[in-house]
Amino acid sequence: MVDLIILLIVFAVMIFALKGTIKHFKGEGPCCGGGGGTLVREAEKRLANPKIGERIIRIEGMHCDNCRRSVSRALNKLDGVSAKVNLRKKTAVVSYDREIDEAALRKAVEGAGYQVVSIQ
Numbered sequence: 001m002v003d004l005i006i007l008l009i010v011f012a013v014m015i016f017a018l019k020g021t022i023k024h025f026k027g028e029g030p031c032c033g034g035g036g037g038t039l040v041r042e043a044e045k046r047l048a049n050p051k052i053g054e055r056i057i058r059i060e061g062m063h064c065d066n067c068r069r070s071v072s073r074a075l076n077k078l079d080g081v082s083a084k085v086n087l088r089k090k091t092a093v094v095s096y097d098r099e100i101d102e103a104a105l106r107k108a109v110e111g112a113g114y115q116v117v118s119i120q
Helices: 002-026 065-076 102-111
Strands: 053-060 081-086 091-096 115-119
Touching: 053 102, 065 081, 065 091, 065 102, 102 115
Parallel strands: none
Antiparallel strands: 053 091, 053 115, 081 091
16 A cells, blocks of 8 residues: 555656656746746847848757847847847847857857857
8 A cells, every 4th residue: 555655656746747847848947047937028129220131040958938038138248239039949030230240149159058050
């Protein structure tokens, strides 16, 4: 009887762990210092001058909304850049109003702790 109770407890713990893992990989749970459900929406950065171009950066290593915000903040710190990061597609669409070096974009993303797969 005791063995059955222990097995039921272990089974229940495994179910909760699996649910948490699924939420984590969907980007819905807390990860990387983020908190689930208490997200503060940041204002979108606007370019000071007319947009002259756009690049798409494919990024690996983002798992949650906190990861998305970290990449977005890192890119938006660059002068003349406005970035929109899509967690599900693992991309950042970067608009710019002046020439921007690809190396600067790569350095910003990698400085935030993520890997650049490609820049188009």
